[in-house]
Amino acid sequence: MWAIPLLSKLSATLSWLLCCLFLASTGAPVIAAESAHLQEATLHYHFRPIVTFRTTLMGMTPETRVRRALARLDTLAANQMGEPVEVTPFTVDGKRGINLRIGQLVLFNVLEGDLDPEEKLSLDEAGRRAASEMQAALQAASEQNRPMVLLKGAGLSILATAIALLLLWLIRRATTLMVRHLQVVIEAENASSRLRWARHGWLLVKRLAQLLMGFLWLNVAYLWLTYVLARFPLTEPLGDRLTDFLFGLLETLGAGLLGAMPALTTALVILFLTKAFNDALGNFFKAAKEGRVQVPGLHPETVTATHRLVNILVWGLGIAIAYPFIPMSDSDAFKGLSVMFGFMLTLGSAGIVNQLMSGLVLVYSRALSVGDFVDIGEHVGVVSEVGALSTKMINMRNEEVTIPNAVLVGNPIRNYSRLAGARGTLVSTKVTIGYDTPWRQVHAMLIAAAEQTPGLRVLPKPFVYQRSLADWYVEYELFAHMDKPLERVPVLSALHANIQDQFNTYGVQIMSPHFVSQPRNNVVVPPEGWHAPPAAPDAPPPQR
Known part of the structure; x- marks a missing residue:
């Protein structure tokens, strides 16, 4: 009878060993897979990064270690926050680590697996850095509870708010005065002035002024927020980040500008030479139009059109040469704009090119010019404008008639003034x-x-x-x-x-x-x- 309990025990022991072997054979890959998919987690306390966990500790993932560390930090009393953070080395499961504690309360641990290979820091250095960051965060939390610190920060914040509001009002006032003055100047100019284009683009001028005002307002708001956040110990890291971002942006822009100066200078020199050459050609065409220069094939009626064509060719060649020297000319943004403009030109070029070529035919055939009295199909009147795409004429009813150049080329033109x-x-x-x-x-x-x-x-x-x-x-x-x-x-x-x-x-x-019949005489x-x-x-x- 005693053999039956013995057999039962042997059977249970054998089953337990088989289960262990099965779990060991199937659990190892699962654990390895979980280790391979671990995600690092950073411990933040009052907006300050303290340490980054990258490995497990006694089965706890980095996210779990962060949650437990925050739970311990929340249990700290006000008097404990002023105590120093102590560092104690330890070893568990063959892993070396460092204990960060205040008194007998362990805050968190830093293991060798938490080290960043790219930083090349030792475990002791990583522990001391984490302790320093933790000490600064606790000190900031402790100072935040002091009434004098809060009153000082609130007072400086109120003063900064008042100054920011005053600056915003001054910016708006200056923008309004500038827009009103510009409007008065534009309305005072006659139609033949250089600012006549602004009459039609007045809405654009107002939008540009509003954009400038909004940009200045954003700068004032950014500086105000940076200053206010830096006045309180808990939010000081956020103010420092905004400051670092601003100075980093300015540094990037400054470095980019300095790096682009040689190429930008080259582009400006090319454009300056293009303008000088174009001005010299302008003087030549002006002399030809006034009759001081005689050029075979260049008639007074075609001087203006020829000057415009040469203008386009010269500036096109100059811009094509200077384009590679423009900063960011090889960027994806410039490439995208080039593709967009090319696509738009392809879609709209058929009709526009037809009208442009018809306009050139009209000009160089000298069929009509401004002031000529002409008869074009059903329209009779005086030509008031010969444009690149269309021609305008005023008929005898004092009506302005616009005729596309392609229509003019396809109809006979009777010019009563050319030989008069x-x-x-x-x-x-x-x-x-x-x-x-x-x-x-x-x-x-x-x-x-x-x-x-x-x-x-x-x-x-x-x-x-x-x-x-x-x-x-x-x-x-x-x-x-x-x-x-x-x-x-x-x-x-x-x-x-x-x-x-x-x-x-x-x-x-x-x-x-x-006569119905021939008379007698x-x-x-x-x-x-x-x-x-x-x-x-x-x-x-x-x-x-």
Whole structure:
């Protein structure tokens, strides 16, 4: 009977050994995997980094070690915070470590596995540094409870707040005065001044002023927050971080500016030489436009357009040469902008290039220029502007008509001013008179009507042509010169009224008689009627 309990014990012992072997064979990889996936955790106390845990201690992960250390720190009494932090070495499970404690209370431990290989610090040095950081954090927490420290910090913070509010008000006041003064200056300038563009970009000017004011406000707020945080022991690390960030940013910008000075100087020199060369070309084109320089193929009408094209080529070449020397020109931001502008140019270039090339055709063909009286399809008027994309003209109704250059190139252009010169623009009107009226009399009446019409020039003298000898009438066309093409409609109206008065005065009917049957006598003018008034005897036909 005694063998049964013995067998039971042996069976239980064998089962326990098998379970241990199974757990050892399966648990080792799990522990190794957990160790491989450990994440470091940093102990912060009152915004101060104390130490970073990177290994486990008695099965506790770094996160658990941080939580337990904070729980111990929260149990410290006010009188304990002023006591020194002691460092004691120890060894556990073959791992060397350092104990940080205040009196008999252990705050946390630093192990060899917590050391950063890149810092190359020994365990003792890491322990002393952690103790120093811990001592400073506890001292700050202790000083935060002193009433005088709080009162001093609050007083200085109130003073800094008042100064910051005063600076914000002064910045806003100065920005408002500057914007008002600029608005007065812009409104006082006439349309031909250099600031005429600002009238259309006034909203942009206001937005730039607001951005400048916002930037200054942010700087004042940043400095105020940095100063206030640094006045209290607990938040002093945050103020130090803001200060370090500001000075680090300034240092980075300063170092970058100093490093970019040679390349930036080179770019400025290239642009300066480009401007000097462009100014020299500008003087040349100015002399050509004034007639002081004669260049084959360069006409006064095309000097301005040629100057603009050369301007674009010179500046494009200068910017292309200076571009690699501009700081950050090879950065991803500049590359992205280049791709965006290229994409926009590709999408909108078809129509724009067509209009630009049509504008060049108009300019270099010298088909029209500003001030010419032209007839373009359904539009008749004076050209007021020849632009790169379109041409503007003012018609006889005093309406401004904008015509795309591509449309102008595709339509015939009648320019009444190009060959007029000092003689003025030529206008004409037609009448048909029967064969029974002497042509000399018709000529004299038409010329008399033209001489009595305001707006028509006496010299050169008006003249008449007989355009055709039709079946039933003779077609006469009166030509006269005028100085103001836009007044063509009222001048022609007055001329037509004077023609009617002249013909009615001398009994000549403005009508083309269509005969139903041939009359008995030939419809002719006898020689004695060739010089009927107001025609002068033996007057020769008028010449142009």
